[in-house]
Amino acid sequence: MKKTINEEYGIRAAELTKVGHYDTFTLHQTRFFIIPINHLDDEELFELYSFSQYMTENREPYIASMVLTKENNLFFEKDDQKYILVKCGAHKRKEGNRIGRNLAAFHQKGRLFPYQVNKTQRIGQWKYLWEKRLDQLESFWREKIHSLPLNQFERRFVESFPYYLGLAENAIQYLVDTELDDDPQPIDSGTICHQRFHQHTWFPDINVKLPTDWVFDHCGRDIAEYMRHLFFEKQDFRTECFHFLEDYDRTTPLSRFSYRLIYSRLLFPLHYFECIEGYYLAAENEKQTYEKLLERILNESAKFEMFLRDYTRLLTSKTRRVAIPSVDWLIK
Incomplete structure (x- = not known):
């Protein structure tokens, strides 16, 4: 090399x-x-x-x-x-970097990108991409039901998929309702985003932003994926999520449309989909990682539901200016 x-x-x-x-x-x-x-x-x-x-x-x-x-x-x-x-x-990375503030500033600049974007364009495509992904995994699940015997991972997948299918359908419906009910604001125009934004995207020890991680999308993509990451990685994820959102919103105030779009993306169980897909694409010696991850996802499903409930409550109680619809079965 x-x-x-x-x-x-x-x-x-x-x-x-x-x-x-x-x-x-x-x-x-x-x-x-x-x-x-x-x-x-x-x-x-x-x-x-x-x-x-x-x-x-x-x-x-x-x-x-x-x-x-x-x-x-x-x-x-x-x-x-x-x-x-x-x-x-x-x-070297400086201590005390405020990721919410830095991400908001990054998005502010990205929104002013002056040229036509085609291949990396994702804004307005979530519904189509989610439905396509859901259909593919559902077809695969139906095949697995009839291809016994199954190993332990596959049994867990077969048993858990209907729940995550329902969650994904809720996310798609919430997205459709958001686009029907709320008007996008200037903040909701496309910007430079990341495939999956989390605390390691800009590297833990050094400061570097790699363009190969980028797509052109709504800022809610990065906000939701960072919050999803906090849920799985941080013990005190509620406090961390609130500070992250607050820092972002102070730098660039988010619209009601943005908050609803973020919620629809949090509802879509991307972590589950990526775990299942990753297992079947992995080499044999890597499959154990996905087996452990699926076990963790399933064990924490009730906690994740609570996280989804907390999001709507957090917006109402902390910002005092945003009330977004809840998903009925989650608040019962």
Whole structure:
């Protein structure tokens, strides 16, 4: 890899180390990341490059910018795999960073992106994408019912799926009702978001924002996914969620439409779907991770229902200006 980097970019990498999932090296106070991109087509890659150029020009801190090869290409190939090289300052993360405030500022800039977005566009597509995902998993579930014998993971999947099917249908209906009942405000226009935003997306020890993580969507995507992450990772998730939302809202006040969209996304059991899908895509030696995760998800389903109830109460009691509809069966 070091030889290829030298050939493609004329950059001599002294030593490769791992940061997260990526190979990296440091040269003259600059950190370089080598990122595999087989999952991206050329048009997607160019949109992500445009996002990173725009955010860098608008002084968003810690953006990793894509480095062009000596031939002015965005990527290089090695062993049938496509890669990009990105660079950023080798900054250590400061303690006390307010993630809600920083995310709101990031979204503020992203909303002003001036060009047409096609391949990475997700805004307005949640209903279609959720229904498609739900239909696929339901078909797979029906196959599994008739393909006995089942192992322990598959039994848990077969028994639990109807509950999560109902939750997903609630989420889709809540989304449809939101789009019918509430008018989007300027805050609800599309912005640069992340595939799955959580506390490790911008890396725990260093400051870096990788454009390969991005899509163009409603800000509620990142807010909901960060709150979902807090539920599973933090003991005191209610307090952390409140402070995160409060910090975001103080920086960029959210609309009622935003709060309802966030709730619809929290209702959609993405964590369950990703666990089931991950298990069947995983290598044999990785399946145990998903077995443990599914057991945890199922054990904490009542706690997650309470979290969903708390969201609507939190908005009413803390903000005193937002009341959004509840889901009837959750509050009984």
